[in-house]
Amino acid sequence: MGFEEMWSKIGSIMATIMFMYAMFEKFFPPHLRMNVQKYTHKLASFLSPYIQITFPEFAGERLKRSEAFTAIQTYLSATSSLSAKRLKAEVVKDSQTPVVLSMDDSEEVSDEFKGVKVWWLLNKTTLKTQSFSFYPASDEKRYYTLSFHNRYRDLIAHSYIPHVLEEGKAIKIKNRQLKLYTNNCSTGWYGWNRAKWSNVTFEHPARFETLAMEPNKKEEIINDLIKFKKGKEYYTKIGKAWKRGYLLYGPPGTGKSTMIAAMANFLYYDVYDLELTSVKDNTQLRTLLIETSSKSILVIEDIDCSLDLTGKRRNKRNGKGNQDNDESNKDPVKNAEEEENKDSKVTLSGLLNCIDGIWSACAGERIIVFTTNFVDKLDPALIRSGRMDKHIELSYCCFEAFKVLATNYLDIDDHHHHHLFSIVERLLGEVNVTPADVAEKIMPKSNSDDSEICLKNLIEFLESAKKKKEEEDEEESRLKEEKERENGELKNNNGVKENGFIH
Numbered sequence: 001m002g003f004e005e006m007w008s009k010i011g012s013i014m015a016t017i018m019f020m021y022a023m024f025e026k027f028f029p030p031h032l033r034m035n036v037q038k039y040t041h042k043l044a045s046f047l048s049p050y051i052q053i054t055f056p057e058f059a060g061e062r063l064k065r066s067e068a069f070t071a072i073q074t075y076l077s078a079t080s081s082l083s084a085k086r087l088k089a090e091v092v093k094d095s096q097t098p099v100v101l102s103m104d105d106s107e108e109v110s111d112e113f114k115g116v117k118v119w120w121l122l123n124k125t126t127l128k129t130q131s132f133s134f135y136p137a138s139d140e141k142r143y144y145t146l147s148f149h150n151r152y153r154d155l156i157a158h159s160y161i162p163h164v165l166e167e168g169k170a171i172k173i174k175n176r177q178l179k180l181y182t183n184n185c186s187t188g189w190y191g192w193n194r195a196k197w198s199n200v201t202f203e204h205p206a207r208f209e210t211l212a213m214e215p216n217k218k219e220e221i222i223n224d225l226i227k228f229k230k231g232k233e234y235y236t237k238i239g240k241a242w243k244r245g246y247l248l249y250g251p252p253g254t255g256k257s258t259m260i261a262a263m264a265n266f267l268y269y270d271v272y273d274l275e276l277t278s279v280k281d282n283t284q285l286r287t288l289l290i291e292t293s294s295k296s297i298l299v300i301e302d303i304d305c306s307l308d309l310t311g312k313r314r315n316k317r318n319g320k321g322n323q324d325n326d327e328s329n330k331d332p333v334k335n336a337e338e339e340e341n342k343d344s345k346v347t348l349s350g351l352l353n354c355i356d357g358i359w360s361a362c363a364g365e366r367i368i369v370f371t372t373n374f375v376d377k378l379d380p381a382l383i384r385s386g387r388m389d390k391h392i393e394l395s396y397c398c399f400e401a402f403k404v405l406a407t408n409y410l411d412i413d414d415h416h417h418h419h420l421f422s423i424v425e426r427l428l429g430e431v432n433v434t435p436a437d438v439a440e441k442i443m444p445k446s447n448s449d450d451s452e453i454c455l456k457n458l459i460e461f462l463e464s465a466k467k468k469k470e471e472e473d474e475e476e477s478r479l480k481e482e483k484e485r486e487n488g489e490l491k492n493n494n495g496v497k498e499n500g501f502i503h
């Protein structure tokens with residue numbers, strides 16, 4: 001039989017089957033059709049070595065969509081659905097991709113797991129509902145059918161299905177838009193204050209690749225985060241809540257907040273930015289923490305300022321703390337804010353309880369980050385080992401960090417050594433400037449600014465910073481000398497007074 005002849009035969013057989021099926025659908029009443037299907041299935045399963053498992057869209061109560069069905073749909077959308085001939089497009093809320101494609105009804109796709117082939121079919125049955133309901137339920141019931149050979153029963157049941165469900169959930173989390181939550185106080189009925197979270201879409205573009213810091217240190221942090229993310233079993237084994245605390249410290253503008261954003265983008269975690277000064281008391285703090293979700297980063301910025309609950313940020317450049325103690329100098333708005341914040345009764349022990357206590361495990365997989373400019377001023381209880389698992393110092397801009405900024409801002413490849421780099425390297429070794437300062441200087445100010453101009457701007461800035469530092473150092477040593485001289489004279493005078501003669 002020739003090839004063409006064979007295809008025409010197959011075509012006519014298919015046409016006959018489709019015609020018979022159409023007749024069957026048209027002339028047989030639904031209950032008879034169901035009976036015929038039931039017996040056909042029985043016969044088929046008796047003869048076939050293949051096993052089928054179904055996953056209905058609505059398990060039990062029709063109102064709630066089955067999590068397994070959604071996970072399978074997501075898994076198949078990302079893996080094999082695209083090989084289907086007919087696809088369905090859906091707009092999914094809070095998803096990064098505006099339209100999600102999945103296989104259409106009655107489509108079948110195959111998948112492979114550890115060398116074993118399986119088939120997924122999306123089925124639909126239509127039922128006539130007799131009962132009256134306030135929720136007009138659709139008559140259609142969709143379900144996935146998974147088919148595989150009998151000999152792989154154990155592998156599929158114990159490994160493949162859990163793998164599909166886990167992957168599906170993970171992909172869904174990855175595809176969703178991240179949220180940035182912040183706490184605020186709303187006044188409810190009868191005037192009581194209720195703390196609650198409100199959120200916006202988290203859109204900070206920071207990534208570890210664009211974060212300027214020493215490569216080794218960066219890699220260490222990334223590995224630590226990966227270990228944490230994959231550590232569910234480890235934490236269960238050692239009987240510890242699945243959470244990790246980071247203390248980020250360093251001068252202003254060294255990238256503490258940027259690093260938090262990079263962590264969130266890296267881990268795909270939501271961020272809960274907790275403003276401690278607007279939490280009324282420990283009970284309110286606990287309520288807020290219970291309302292946070294898993295896979296999140298809880299951030300308390302400037303913990304040194306938050307805990308004394310004055311609500312004011314210290315003057316960070318000179319680190320002398322609250323500068324304007326003189327009431328007359330105070331901005332009236334700031335004054336009022338401070339007065340309000342004095343109502344906050346969150347205590348250090350209340351905060352520690354929420355981080356470490358029995359409530360701390362309620363959200364599950366969670367990172368807690370504290371930031372401060374003054375690590376020495378923190379209460380030892382807050383940073384004792386075991387509480388904040390990792391202390392990360394973000395420091396002044398080194399040459400390695402500068403190279404990352406040059407790539408970010410000027411598109412200068414790390415390997416392409418610009419002829420001005422050696423001057424920058426020398427100057428960065430001599431003065432302390434923050435990555436924020438460097439970034440500001442090398443950012444092109446106009447379209448005509450090329451990398452040469454930007455680097456020269458930076459060099460000029462570094463040289464003037466160096467000069468300023470030298471002058472300050474000179475002044476300092478002059479004052480020191482003067483003081484020493486005064487002290488020496490004082491001693492000598494005392495010597496004269498005590499002994500009546502000069503030694």
Ligand SMILES: Nc1ncnc2c1ncn2[C@@H]1O[C@H](COP(=O)(O)OP(=O)(O)OP(=O)(O)O)[C@@H](O)[C@H]1O
Pocket residue numbers: 210211212213250251252253254255256257258259373394435436437439
């Ligand atoms: N290490 C860095 N890598 C890349 N950009 C940085 C870095 N540090 C600072 N920047 C730039 O400087 C700006 C300020 O940095 P950031 O807000 O992260 O500093 P910070 O340490 O949180 O300061 P503060 O103590 O005042 O809160 C950022 O928007 C970013 O553009």
Ligand SMILES: [Mg+2]
Pocket residue numbers: 256257258301371
């Ligand atoms: Mg910050």
